[in-house]
Every structure is written in structure tokens, then in C-alpha cells.
Amino acid sequence: MRNSRIPVAIILCALLSTSVSCGDDDSGATGPPDPVPGTLTLSLETPHGDDGAVLLRLDGADISQVELAAPGLYLRFLEDQTGVTAVFVGDIVSGDLLTFDVPDVNSVASYAGTILEAADRSNALRGSLAEYTLTVAP
């Protein structure tokens, strides 16, 4: 079984670009890599310098071990089967907001954050959330 696949791998290597590694290990060419459990980080980029509260949604499967990554902020979150909803209060600035564990860090692209509400430090709700950005990265 294993030997019968070698010619196929060789052919694929020949067809693919040179950026693809074609070494002795043929597993990468024949299926998804093994899951690598690990920690991802959700980071915020805000256009404002006076954010006082943010409500956000983090979508993605099998999230666990959610922890605050921004010291001094208040965090409360609710987990469900499709992600996490979290509220942050304090002097919020651009940077990492929280970390969370996932079964496979290679699936980072399947995790995404969305700002639901934001308020300034006088408690006024932001009229537009368009310039806020949330990023998930290993």
C-alpha cells in the first residue's frame, strides 16, 4: 500500500511548484496534516484612543481555555457550540485581547472575530464599527 503511492507522489512533485517540499515524507502530499492542538490569540485594532467597552463574537469550533490577554481589563464571556461571546471593559487599546485553545492551530483560518458593540469612556455607543479589526493568529 505504502509503496504503491510513491510514484504518484513523485509525479505530483514534478507538477507542483518548487515551493512545495517533496522530500522523503510523503504524508503531506496525501492528506491533511495531523492536528496540532495549541493556543490562538485574538487581537484588536481600533481606530480610537478612548474605547471603554467592547462586545465581540468569536466564531469557531471547539474553543476552550479562554483567557484574558490584556491585563487590567474586565472580561466576561459565554461559550457555546459555535464560539464565544465576550465583553471587555476598561481602557481598551489596540493589541491582544484574549487567548484560547483549539484542537488544531493549523485551522486558524476557521476562527474569526466580529465586533458587536463598542463604547467610549463616557459610555457612549460607537455609531460605526467599520474601522475596528479583529485578527486571530497563532
Add this chain to the structure above:
Amino acid sequence: MRARVAVLAAAFLVAGPGTVLAQGPGDPTTVFAEGLGAACRMAFDSVGNLLLANLNTGEIRSIDPAGGVTLFTDQVPDPRWVTFDAFGWLLVTSHTNAMVHRVSPQGEVTDFAPVDGGVGIVTAQDGSVWVAAVDTLWHFDAMGRQLDAIATIDLYGIAARGIYPAPNGSLYLTGSAGALWKLVDGVAQQLQGVHPYRWWGLAFDVAGNGYWAHEGIDEGDIDRLVLIDLDGNWLNEAWSTQLVDPCRCVFGRDSDGTTNSDLYVGQSDGTIVKVAAGSTLAAGWPLVGLRFSEIDEAAAADEIMGVPNLLPEPTRDFLDVIGNNDGSYDVGDFRAYLIAAGVVN
């Protein structure tokens, strides 16, 4: 049974001076405190102390459950009425300053809202504050912003002085002329006409029974408490008769702030009496309709995060008022809540 008691009581009452009055269900009364000046302006705080304002001296004193008296503040001139707001601060109407003042638990006095001629004041279920100011009934949100002003004399002929909350959600108004009105959705309905008594003090229990102080004006008038229902019908004309110039009724509060079934009657002679133990028909209806300290932080947070109906609507409205006041409960309001609760700076 109630009707029979009322008839018997009425028979004694019409018999005239010199008649020994029948004791009512609230008798015998016992003295709780005395020598305090006219004890007509009082409210219990959230740990069971009775705050009593003296109109003449400007002193507001605190009486602990054991009867110990201390000065709380003397910085509000001419205090006409006292109650507590949702945060546990004392609200005081003052004619001299044409102002409702707010007094912190440490005695610091600030302005809450300008009101000319303010007398009765009460905190509603949503934390908003109503002030009876003779010709106008003022309505403020919990932060002192004006919501409404109802011209009581022009619209209804009411010289509104006393204002009282009830379990049916209505506010009840009394005036110096001794009549009773019920305010329903901002519209006053007269329940009782003018009587020859000063009707200052009214306190409802959670079952909707009203205990009403009748202070006699003319010779031969009978000082007493009358028991009424939510429609103003008299259930017992002599619920308690062992009183001298009763001018205020308030239910006591336990050390955790819960309104209990002990009914206290302030009298113009400077004495505060307590009606017979166990005589009231239910625990008192809270004078402070919403208490900030009872709002659950987790519920406030989870409701923001989409879990519905964890907070009662009046509480959500209150949190919006202390936050950004934009008409709905949102993350800015939650931030304001956390700051007010001391959770964040």
C-alpha cells in the same frame, strides 16, 4: 369580619369627645423613639436605620434599631421629605434651596434636581424619582434629569404634597386638603374627596392594604390609622387609635434592606410609635422600588451577551439611564454599571 370591625369602630368614633375609643388591630402601639421634634419626615435606610428630618432645625438624624440617635447631616436647610434612591443615597426636598438634595452615606450633600416647593418624594420601580411639589408633580430619571412635569392643580385640582408607591404600580397622591388620588399612566384619578383631616402618611403593604395616618385638625377629630384598599375604599376606619397627631407611616427594613412588616408611625409630638407586633396584614411595599445593590453582575453581563430576560425591564431601563441613556441597554450601560458598582475604575 372587616366590615363588622369598621362598623364597630365607626360607632365609637361618632360618639364624640369623652368616649373611650375601641382599640384597633394595630393597637396597642409602643414607643420606638421620642423627643425628636415633629416626626413627620422619615425613611428607613438599607441596613435598618431610621432617618428622620427635622423641618425646624434642619437636622437629619439616624436612629438605629436599638433606638440610638446620631446626627446624619445638618447641611440641608428646611428638609421637607426624605427617601432613598436606587444607589442608597438619601434624597431630601428643601424649600429654602428650591432643590432636591442627594446625601451620600457619608453625609456629603450634592444637588439632585431643582424643584421649587418640593415635598413628597419617592423612588419608583425603574429607579426614577417622583417629587410632589404642590402644583406640579415632577418626574426625574435616576440621575436627576427631568422626564416629565404634570401640572396637578391646573389639571386635577390637586395640591400634591404626599406621594406613595403601591404594589399595583400606581403612585398615590395626597394633599393638604385631605383627598386621595391615584396616578395611572400619568393621569390622576380621584379616589377620596376632601376630609377634615391632614392625610400625610400612607404606606402600602405588598398585599395592597394601605395604612393611612389621619391627623385631626378640628376639635373632636380622631387621630388614627385608617385601613384602605387600592381603590381608596375604607376597610377599617380605626385600624389604630392610640395615636397623637400621626403624620407619617413607614414600614421598617431589616439589616439586609428587606422591607418587613413592622409599621412605624411618626407623630407631630415628636414621638415615633410602632403598631402592635404582627398586626399588619403583610410585609410593607418597598419605598425604594429599585436597589442598585441587588442587580446581579453576572446577569447584567450575560444579558449584554445575548441571554434574554435575565434582568427585569425596569432594571434594564435603569442601567440605560445611568449609562448612555439612549433608550436601550448596551455595552456602554454595562460599563457604567461596573463603574458604579466599583468593579472597574
